[in-house]
Amino acid sequence: MTEYIDEIKKLMGQADSLSTITAAQIIACLTFTLLCAAIIYCTYRFFYRGACYSENFAILLVMVAVITAMIILTISSSLSLSLGTIGALSIIRFRSAIKDPLDVGFLFWSVVVGLTTGAGMVPFAVIGSLFIAFLYIAMTLLRTSRGSYLLVVRYTDKAADEVSKIIDELGGRLKNKTVYKEETELTVQIRFRGADTPFMDELRGIDGVSNTVLVEFTGE
Secondary structure: OOOHHHHHHHHHHHHHHOEEEEHHHHHHHHHHHHHHHHHHHHHHHHHHOOOOHHHHHHHHHHHHHHHHHHHHHHHHOHHHHHHHHHHOOOOOOOOOOOHHHHHHHHHHHHHHHHHHOOOOOOOHHHHHHEEEEEEEEHHHHOOOOEEEEEEEEEHHHHHHHHHHHHHHHOEEEEEEEEEEOEEEEEEEEEEEOOOOOOHHHHOOOOOOEEEEEEEEOOOO
């Protein structure tokens, strides 16, 4: 049994000696990783269209790319360290909730960048990042300008007919209705183009309407 263990140690030692990485290779790898991570950061920073932009998540994307590249470098340079790294990562559990489905795509993009640059496939990482960035920007800009919003109207019974007429003209879809002792509150999903909202002034001018709120609806 001891002979087998010694043989395994010998093979691992040979594998480590054959996979040495110089400081120049490490610096080059991390530099190209930061370049690709900068593409991801700028794409997320300037073209994110979610309900709430998170600067912390944008920084996380850069960190994930660099950390993943370091892990891949470690695994490729040492067989013994790779086994220990895999064992250490297997006990990590993440519990953070992802609010926007697109955030999953950006996070996976960062992981893939770290994997490819850490494995030495730098051209693939750079070209792939540029292609994904172009695809995301194009789809974002070509997306319809007809936005989806939630209109919240609070009114008394005497304004019910006029409020219903305006909502029907807007093609609203009822999402919620709350009836109080003297007032009714409606939450309606509507779609329209641009930022011009003359119907808000019409609703405000109705006698019996106490409150109107318009919020962009992103499905969250």
